[in-house]
Amino acid sequence: MIGRKNMGRASPVFLVLLALGFFFATYNLLTMIIHNREKAVADGLDGVPDPIIQMPGNANTKTTVRTKVPFHVALTATDAPYSKWQCRIMYYWYKKVKDLPGSDMGGFTRVLHSGKSDDLMDEIPTFVVDPLPAGLDRGYIVLNRPWAFVQWLEKASIEEEYILMAEPDHVFVNPLPNLALGGLPAGFPFFYIKPAQHEKIIRKFYPEEKGPVTDIDPIGNSPVIIKKSLLEQIAPTWMNVSLRMKDDQETDKAFGWVLEMYAYAVASALHGVQHILRKDFMLQPPWDLEVGKKFIIHYTYGCDYNLKGELTYGKIGEWRFDKRSFLRGPPPRNLSLPPPGVPESVVTLVKKVNEATANIPDWEKEEKE
Numbered sequence: 001m002i003g004r005k006n007m008g009r010a011s012p013v014f015l016v017l018l019a020l021g022f023f024f025a026t027y028n029l030l031t032m033i034i035h036n037r038e039k040a041v042a043d044g045l046d047g048v049p050d051p052i053i054q055m056p057g058n059a060n061t062k063t064t065v066r067t068k069v070p071f072h073v074a075l076t077a078t079d080a081p082y083s084k085w086q087c088r089i090m091y092y093w094y095k096k097v098k099d100l101p102g103s104d105m106g107g108f109t110r111v112l113h114s115g116k117s118d119d120l121m122d123e124i125p126t127f128v129v130d131p132l133p134a135g136l137d138r139g140y141i142v143l144n145r146p147w148a149f150v151q152w153l154e155k156a157s158i159e160e161e162y163i164l165m166a167e168p169d170h171v172f173v174n175p176l177p178n179l180a181l182g183g184l185p186a187g188f189p190f191f192y193i194k195p196a197q198h199e200k201i202i203r204k205f206y207p208e209e210k211g212p213v214t215d216i217d218p219i220g221n222s223p224v225i226i227k228k229s230l231l232e233q234i235a236p237t238w239m240n241v242s243l244r245m246k247d248d249q250e251t252d253k254a255f256g257w258v259l260e261m262y263a264y265a266v267a268s269a270l271h272g273v274q275h276i277l278r279k280d281f282m283l284q285p286p287w288d289l290e291v292g293k294k295f296i297i298h299y300t301y302g303c304d305y306n307l308k309g310e311l312t313y314g315k316i317g318e319w320r321f322d323k324r325s326f327l328r329g330p331p332p333r334n335l336s337l338p339p340p341g342v343p344e345s346v347v348t349l350v351k352k353v354n355e356a357t358a359n360i361p362d363w364e365k366e367e368k369e
């Protein structure tokens, strides 16, 4: 009765509001549809063949439904100054892109495998795990990664169903969607991981009855987005395989610094898991020239140029950005931008580093060690 009376009185205003409401609802729905369609096209799921994305041979099309569920970003790290400054930049860019449209990024954890907390605990969400027993890594620190994942998955409560395995020298340049498709994880194909060219060695860890060596993806554990339940199965095997590979002289010699990547690739194959290979997962300056729609800049290679903007790779350039120039502490704020002619990917990288260091409080704080 009261409602009726009020409604009668307010009806012109009410109708206008109703109409506006309809308009915005329809508008939102339309933009959502357009947005999702664009996303589907970008993801190559619109019937358009896309060489950027390579599906595993055994992919079951039923599982290839885009997974719009959040993933947890897990960053394995140590407490060395070299690892710390990279983690700070990495976390800064995670926060910047996390809530942008198109992102499925959930929570973030730095999985610190030094066995003790450090002075970044308040700045970056961190979970401390144990390093391998002394001597087991034989100086090859990254052997700690699988053990770190085993412990973290076992002990931490992780809300998300999916995990992105990330590394300190990753800079998010575009909001990252969940690239996994249901039970199919997504990984980045590295040109230098070539299981088929190491058949004899691979067979020591991937026996013939398991299948052809081409089952083994040309990937490492990072970047990979994978269902947590799968990673829980793979991680202990990954640890096991990496330790056995390190123990085997011939394998250690052949794989060198990428041994732990091969170990992940073999371990996942042992569990029958193959990855969608996404070339757009990341870019690696100076070899990749443009950021475009790729998601992560991986600054593992030094960028050396002369003042004419020509790459002088392997020879220290008149202008350079190389993470290894800063082994003992952070790079200074406001690094000089490269000379004209240097690719956009390198310019963007330096700008991203500068933006992060300009905005992170106490950037060049004294190391408390």
Ligand SMILES: *[C@@H]1O[C@H](CO)[C@@H](O)[C@H](O)[C@H]1NC(C)=O
Binding pocket: 236, 237, 240, 244
């Ligand atoms: C690791 O490998 C050893 C053999 O070297 C085996 O006995 C053990 O069960 C394996 N553990 C896991 C978790 O795969």
Ligand SMILES: *[C@@H]1O[C@H](CO)[C@@H](O)[C@H](O)[C@H]1NC(C)=O
Binding pocket: 334, 335, 336, 337
């Ligand atoms: C950064 O360095 C450039 C010279 O390379 C200088 O012109 C600019 O003012 C500096 N910016 C800040 C914020 O210090």
